[in-house]
Amino acid sequence: MPSPGALQLDGLEEAAPEIHAVSELGVRWLAETHRDVGAGCVAYGARFEEGSEHFLAYVFEWLKNEHRVHGELISFCALAMSFLQGNDPERVVRLVRRTGVAAAPSHLGISRELFRRMLLELPGYAAREELWPSVIETLEFTDELADRTFTHIENATRL
Numbered sequence: 001m002p003s004p005g006a007l008q009l010d011g012l013e014e015a016a017p018e019i020h021a022v023s024e025l026g027v028r029w030l031a032e033t034h035r036d037v038g039a040g041c042v043a044y045g046a047r048f049e050e051g052s053e054h055f056l057a058y059v060f061e062w063l064k065n066e067h068r069v070h071g072e073l074i075s076f077c078a079l080a081m082s083f084l085q086g087n088d089p090e091r092v093v094r095l096v097r098r099t100g101v102a103a104a105p106s107h108l109g110i111s112r113e114l115f116r117r118m119l120l121e122l123p124g125y126a127a128r129e130e131l132w133p134s135v136i137e138t139l140e141f142t143d144e145l146a147d148r149t150f151t152h153i154e155n156a157t158r159l
Contacts, residue, residue: 008033009095016098052085052134053077059118059125060110068108075103076110076153080119083152084145085135093156104157105150115153116146 011029012019018026037049056077061067075096082089096103105115119141126136139145 008037009091012095012099013091016095020098020100050132052081052136055126055131055134055136056080056118056122058129058131059121060114062125063114063117063121064109066109069102072102073108075099075101076105076108076157079103079153079156080115080149081135083149084139089152096156103153105153107157112147112150115150116143119146119149 011033015026015029019030020026041049053074054077057073060073060077067073078092079089079096081087082092102108105111110118122141123136125131126134
């Protein structure tokens with residue numbers, strides 16, 4: 001049986017063209033999914049939808065003391081973390097492209113240098129904030145790894 005997260009990704013893949021078109025069906029899918037995730041958080045007393053991609057977004061917000069459109073920043077961070085994890089990064093690229101989410105580093109104001117710092121700060125931030133265990137504890141973040149990941153995101157978000 002597929003996990004709830006896998007089912008959500010399957011649904012997102014199906015709804016992607018409607019989301020991109022900002023159609024009633026696409027907006028309805030997003031709203032219903034948001035409602036279901038929120039209800040799940042209340043039922044389980046945890047924010048189970050947050051993973052390493054959210055944690056990386058939190059580091060951006062902490063470093064910059066700024067916020068971005070949530071879906072855009074999370075999409076950027078999902079591109080990064082799926083690549084770093086080797087967790088089907090091409091599927092994430094397809095989803096971001098098909099939904100039309102503006103996740104390019106230049107759009108979000110994330111330079112290569114800032115991204116390097118985000119990754120280098122990520123393990124310490126996650127530990128200080130007592131975030132859920134994730135892949136963050138298993139990776140060694142280096143400038144070289146950050147550069148390869150940033151290049152992947154730039155290529156993924158080129159039109």
